[in-house]
Amino acid sequence: MPVALEVRDLHVRVSGREILRGVDLSVGYGELHAVMGPNGSGKTTLAYTIMGREGYEVMRGDILLDGESIVGLPPHERALRGLYLAFQEPPEIQGVRLSRFLIAVVNKRLGEEDLSRLGDPRLLGRIYKLLGEVGLDRSVLERELYVGFSGGEKKRTEILQALLLEPKVVILDEPDSGLDVDGVRMVARVIKRLRDEGKAVLLITHYARLFNYVEPDQVTVLVNGSVAARGGAELAKRIEEHGYQAIAAPGGDR
Numbered sequence: 001m002p003v004a005l006e007v008r009d010l011h012v013r014v015s016g017r018e019i020l021r022g023v024d025l026s027v028g029y030g031e032l033h034a035v036m037g038p039n040g041s042g043k044t045t046l047a048y049t050i051m052g053r054e055g056y057e058v059m060r061g062d063i064l065l066d067g068e069s070i071v072g073l074p075p076h077e078r079a080l081r082g083l084y085l086a087f088q089e090p091p092e093i094q095g096v097r098l099s100r101f102l103i104a105v106v107n108k109r110l111g112e113e114d115l116s117r118l119g120d121p122r123l124l125g126r127i128y129k130l131l132g133e134v135g136l137d138r139s140v141l142e143r144e145l146y147v148g149f150s151g152g153e154k155k156r157t158e159i160l161q162a163l164l165l166e167p168k169v170v171i172l173d174e175p176d177s178g179l180d181v182d183g184v185r186m187v188a189r190v191i192k193r194l195r196d197e198g199k200a201v202l203l204i205t206h207y208a209r210l211f212n213y214v215e216p217d218q219v220t221v222l223v224n225g226s227v228a229a230r231g232g233a234e235l236a237k238r239i240e241e242h243g244y245q246a247i248a249a250p251g252g253d254r
């Protein structure tokens with residue numbers, strides 16, 4: 001499988017503190033790569049850095065998409081090149097309806113800056129279909145973006161966008177947190193579908209419960225901002241049974 005996303009010796013500083021200290025991983029097209037690690041190990045920092053979020057300073061190393069460095073590109077440019085991040089905790093945005101937001105992001109992707117396709121029945125039809133697939137009611141479209149959404153509704157909306165935008169590389173940051181068993185199954189189904197469609201999927205999770213429904217091809221474990229272990233699905237099972245303590249952590253100063 002050709003490599004889609006590659007992270008090389010990544011060192012990242014946030015608010016003057018080094019959070020990632022040498023992370024290497026790669027995800028191929030049609031592959032599911034799980035990044036695991038205890039709370040505070042740097043998983044979300046990795047996701048934000050890949051997306052180019054402001055304040056996440058790359059001190060050393062590189063991030064390549066299709067073999068080309070994307071470090072230095074602004075987040076919207078990375079999105080245009082096919083990266084999508086489903087946020088662990090998406091921010092609430094007042095005054096913007098979900099329907100308008102979804103149509104705007106699709107149009108941006110297509111290079112159409114205007115919102116003239118707001119009423120395009122094909123696009124709306126597709127959104128309705130995806131709402132059903134992720135288990136959301138159509139009425140969410142009329143609500144302000146994430147304002148008053150439950151944790152589960154936020155997660156489902158983030159997943160919907162992963163399907164709607166058809167990115168090449170999908171990063172899912174704890175997509176199953178706060179979801180019930182049906183929600184977890186839905187997320188697993190979507191991950192399988194993305195992988196089968198040939199997308200590169202980077203799944204960030206601190207539990208292994210999703211792996212009851214979908215097996216990762218590769219697993220990388222972060223502890224204290226560096227890679228503590230690598231393996232396949234069996235590594236995720238080992239963590240589920242014995243916890244992160246079973247994995248020898250490299251020396252950290254925290």
Ligand SMILES: Nc1ncnc2c1ncn2[C@@H]1O[C@H](COP(=O)(O)OP(=O)(O)O)[C@@H](O)[C@H]1O
Pocket residue numbers: 014015017019037038039040041042043044045046
């Ligand atoms: N904006 C920030 N400023 C300072 N420290 C941060 C910031 N964001 C995260 N951190 C710290 O970085 C470490 C890793 O956080 P994070 O990437 O969110 O971990 P995870 O997603 O694995 O739980 C934590 O110690 C956290 O406190």
Ligand SMILES: [Mg+2]
Pocket residue numbers: 043044045088173174
């Ligand atoms: Mg996190």
